[in-house]
Amino acid sequence: MTLSAAEVEHIARLARLSLSEDELARYARQLSAILDYASQLAGLDIEDIPPTATVLPIHSVMREGDEVRAGLPRADALRNAPDTDGVSFVVQATFGDEE
């Protein structure tokens, strides 16, 4: 299969990645080759096989106990942020004037 530049641009938009023209062309070629390789999974008779999401026999794990414990102090939570006002992360508005 061959992914078009438009398809690759669509995936990049879903993945929140800005890519250069060069990158778009390169990834179109490389992703196509990898997906071709993965196509060997297509012919297998696996209708009745259950999917494995985790190898452990665990399901919804409940938190042990329900006791008050120290959480991450605010100063620590903000320490690595690119922009804060001292109490919160500072980000651009999610909804602009045009919304």
Next chain:
Amino acid sequence: MTFAALTIREARERLRRRQISSVELTQAFLARIGALNPRLNAYLTITDDEALEMARQADARIQRGEDTPLLGVPIAIKDVLSTRGVRTTAGSRILANYVPTWDATVVARLRALGAVFLGKLNCDEFAMGSSTENSAFGPTRNPWDETRVPGGSSGGSAVAVAADLCCAALGTDTGGSIRQPAALCGVTGLKNSYGRVSRYGLIAFASSLDTVGALTKDVYDAAIMLQAMEGRDPQDSTSVDVSPIDPTRLEAHGASLAGVRVGVPKEYFTAGIQPDVERAVRAAIAHLQALGAELREISLPRTPLGLPVYYIIAPAEASANLARFDGVKYGLRVQGADLIDTYRRTRGAGFGPEVKRRIMLGTYALSAGYYDAYYIRAQKVRTLIKRDFEQAFEHVDVIAAPVSPTTAFPLGAKVDDPLQMYLADVFTLPVSLAGICGISVPCGFDADGLPIGLQLIGPAFAEQRVLEVAHAYQQTTDFHLKKPPIRMP
């Protein structure tokens, strides 16, 4: 023998008898790192001051008569594991200045035991790669031939152990990232069963596959490290308690493998394997037989499907895990016209080529219209790969196979062909997908003097048995004692 070549066990023996101090040992490693790291690039961050302070504290504990398996022993940590107050980059530009405010559980456990942390080790960005060339901070070089890769993604860990720049190193293995660099650098590397060691504080790549483990100078040290790290952690709901590892039991068996059934899977000796690798691995298997093991030819028919399954599932999980790097809470931010534009510019500038490739691949496999055809299908074939092993382990105790189809390849040889790079992991991926354990131990050299690894695979949580077989092998061979031909500057 220089201090730097000591195993954990040997170092502890000397520390316990006060023949050396932890400060002396730490200084010996720091001097060696200072001399060799500019060439090898194994360490991204060297924490001299913290290391010496930890060594002083360890010496004080030793003076008080304390005795833990790691007290005063200098080790180093792959840079995907969070270290409180010490920069943790995951080999990525996007986290170039990130300083965690807490320790990963494994780091906290080793700290409590009195280990000394020398610094943080280079790796492929977010542990995605097989050569350490995907690090944003330059490749690590193989000490056996500095024009060649060390393998990956725990390449810095393998080189730090091989070149005696630490006593032991923490690594992680998602598809082969401990075993393959251990093989290519001639050290011992244990990939633990999924769930045996906590993942809390590991910067996540593929959460259903990620495991934390150690690269060491021999099998006995691998047992010591696992004992120190393993066990249930309330912070990781997938971690489990199992019967603990007992390093002293490795000795009890001596070098006899009488009664041990070793499976030899024919699918691991196919076209594409380097003849020197096949010769050395077959010789190692014959050696196990000479020690009393019973050999049985087995079949793991879905082995070739491991690669396509892994390169759907791991990127899918990665695309979700790496969504957190959005320039808001930590890491790089590149401001754009609006919030979405900021996300895209931040991630476009912060991630390297392989990470973007995998995010794209995973996003595609999870996207509307392709989810069933790729992701669910891959998860179903993962079930078949797991069943292959379960059926084999009804007849054998361990499986013996190559780790990597080739020895260390030249720097740059595969960077432009991702599929060729992925094929380097063809013999390690199935074990990861099945969530079972496997160890790489040195078993020979190719015609160019490059190390070759033997992979011993066991069922889930059968580390004790795998380590016993590997230890018996090392008791009667000396490949793990060979040192790379490093010229000091």
